[in-house]
Amino acid sequence: METKKKCPYCGSWDVQTVYVESEGYRDWCPQCGKSRISRAVIKSGIIIFIIILVYILGNIILYYAQESIQKPNILKCEQIEIKLKEMELNISKYEKDILNNKNEMQSQKSEIEKIHGKLLSPEINYKDEKGYNMEYNRYRNLIKNYNNNVDKTNKLLLSYKVLIDSYNSNVEEYNKLAKTAYTRWFIIPMPTKSKVKK
Numbered sequence: 718m719e720t721k722k723k724c725p726y727c728g729s730w731d732v733q734t735v736y737v738e739s740e741g742y743r744d745w746c747p748q749c750g751k752s753r754i755s756r757a758v759i760k761s762g763i764i765i766f767i768i769i770l771v772y773i774l775g776n777i778i779l780y781y782a783q784e785s786i787q788k789p790n791i792l793k794c795e796q797i798e799i800k801l802k803e804m805e806l807n808i809s810k811y812e813k814d815i816l817n818n819k820n821e822m823q824s825q826k827s828e829i830e831k832i833h834g835k836l837l838s839p840e841i842n843y844k845d846e847k848g849y850n851m852e853y854n855r856y857r858n859l860i861k862n863y864n865n866n867v868d869k870t871n872k873l874l875l876s877y878k879v880l881i882d883s884y885n886s887n888v889e890e891y892n893k894l895a896k897t898a899y900t901r902w903f904i905i906p907m908p909t910k911s912k913v914k915k
């Protein structure tokens with residue numbers, strides 16, 4: 718089973734392999750008392766070291782190869798990301814404008830209804846014809862402004878819808894690209910962060 722080893726210091730064939738805690742296996746000669754790290758241990762250490770080195774170098778090469786292949790897709794993804802951020806700002810601006818218009822229309826509407834009620838009984842609400850006519854002109858202007866706001870809001874809603882559609886199609890394009898652009902393969906699969914937008 719065991720092959721005998723010759724002590725390189727005194728030439729004795731009594732060399733024993735002993736296990737030393739935190740050092741590994743050692744060839745120990747009971748004749749001269751000298752010992753040295755067993756060759757077998759050094760060899761397997763080198764093999765493990767080479768395997769780790771090949772694994773690390775292989776993954777590094779694989780990573781940079783994929784990185785350079787995916788470079789155009791990564792750039793495209795980054796461009797879309799910038800575009801999406803601009804669109805998000807635009808979208809929130811539209812939402813704010815639409816909400817402001819609707820609030821303004823709401824207060825115009827209640828003002829119009831209030832004046833309309835007063836105009837229905839002029840003898841109670843107005844001292845003279847001049848007062849009535851002034852109020853009536855205000856009423857007509859308010860209706861004109863209200864109708865302008867309806868047109869403005871409808872136009873805003875239309876542009877808003879176009880913007881949302883464009884935003885969604887950009888997200889779709891980004892996700893299609895990101896799926897390959899940011900996926901990296903390794904010799905042994907490693908978990909990577911997904912950049913796909915939900």
Ligand SMILES: [Zn+2]
Nearest residue numbers: 724727746749
């Ligand atoms: Zn010896």
